[in-house]
Amino acid sequence: MNQENQLRNQIIVIDKEVTWDKTQVIMSKTNAFGIIEYANEVFVDVSGYEDYELMGQPHNMIRHPDMPKVIFKVLWENLKAGKNFHAIVKNLAKSGRYYWVVTDFEIAKDENGVIVNYFGRRQAVPQEVISLHIEPLYKKLLQIEAASGVEFGEKYLIGFLEEKKRTYVEYIKELIYEHEKAQSKFAQYEEQDNEEEEERGFFRRLFNR
Ligand SMILES: Cc1cc2nc3c(=O)[nH]c(=O)nc-3n(C[C@H](O)[C@H](O)[C@H](O)COP(=O)(O)O)c2cc1C
Numbered sequence: 001m002n003q004e005n006q007l008r009n010q011i012i013v014i015d016k017e018v019t020w021d022k023t024q025v026i027m028s029k030t031n032a033f034g035i036i037e038y039a040n041e042v043f044v045d046v047s048g049y050e051d052y053e054l055m056g057q058p059h060n061m062i063r064h065p066d067m068p069k070v071i072f073k074v075l076w077e078n079l080k081a082g083k084n085f086h087a088i089v090k091n092l093a094k095s096g097r098y099y100w101v102v103t104d105f106e107i108a109k110d111e112n113g114v115i116v117n118y119f120g121r122r123q124a125v126p127q128e129v130i131s132l133h134i135e136p137l138y139k140k141l142l143q144i145e146a147a148s149g150v151e152f153g154e155k156y157l158i159g160f161l162e163e164k165k166r167t168y169v170e171y172i173k174e175l176i177y178e179h180e181k182a183q184s185k186f187a188q189y190e191e192q193d194n195e196e197e198e199e200r201g202f203f204r205r206l207f208n209r
Pocket residue numbers: 028029030033034058059060061062063064069072076079089090091118119120122
C-alpha cells in the first residue's frame with residue numbers, strides 16, 4: 001500500500017459539506033503525472049491538509065468515493081492531449097467532509113512541447129446544479145461502473161450527452177450559465193450565441209482570467 005492509500009484509508013467519509021468561502025479560487029500545481037508540487041492557501045484551508053502533507057502526493061488524495069471514474073478518464077485524456085477541461089468534481093477533505101468544485105486547467109510545456117506541469121483552478125458550483133443535475137447523473141454512473149465497469153459508465157455518459165446534443169463541457173457550462181442567468185449575473189454575456197468561443201469566454205469569465 002502506498003502512502004496515499006494509507007492517508008486516505010484513515011478517512012471516514014462524512015455526508016457533510018466543508019464550510020468555505022465560495023468566492024475563492026482553489027489552486028494547485030502538479031507535475032506531468034499529477035503529483036502535487038504547489039497548493040495555495042485556499043486549497044490548504046478547504047482540504048484541511050497542511051502543505052507538508054500535500055506536496056509530493058498524487059492528486060487523487062482528495063478523490064471522493066462518490067466520483068465516477070469516467071470523469072477522471074475523460075479529464076486525463078484532455079489534459080494529456082494538452083487541452084483544458086472543465087469538470088464538476090466532488091472532493092474529499094481530510095475531515096471526511098466533501099466540497100464540490102468546477103475545474104479550469106492550464107498546461108505548461110517545455111521548449112520541445114512536452115508537458116511539464118498542470119495548474120488546476122477550482123471554483124464553487126451552485127448547489128442547485130449539483131443536487132438537481134450532477135448528483136443524480138454521477139450516482140447513476142457510479143452504479144453502472146460498479147455493476148459493469150468504467151467502459152459502460154463511459155457508454156452511458158456518451159448516450160446521455162448524445163441525447164442532449166452536448167459535450168460534457170458544454171453540458172456543465174450550460175447548467176452553471178443557466179443558473180447564473182437566473183441570478184442575473186453575467187448580464188451582458190447573454191448577447192452572445194452558443195459557440196465554442198462563447199464557451200471559452202464563459203469559463204475565462206468564471207475564473208477571472
Ligand atoms: C492539476 C490537477 C488537478 C487535479 N485536481 C483534482 C481534484 O481537485 N480532485 C480530484 O479528485 N482529482 C483531481 N485531479 C485528478 C487526479 O490526478 C486523479 O486522476 C483523480 O483524483 C482520480 O484518481 P485516480 O486517477 O487514481 O482514479 C487533478 C489532476 C491534475 C493534473
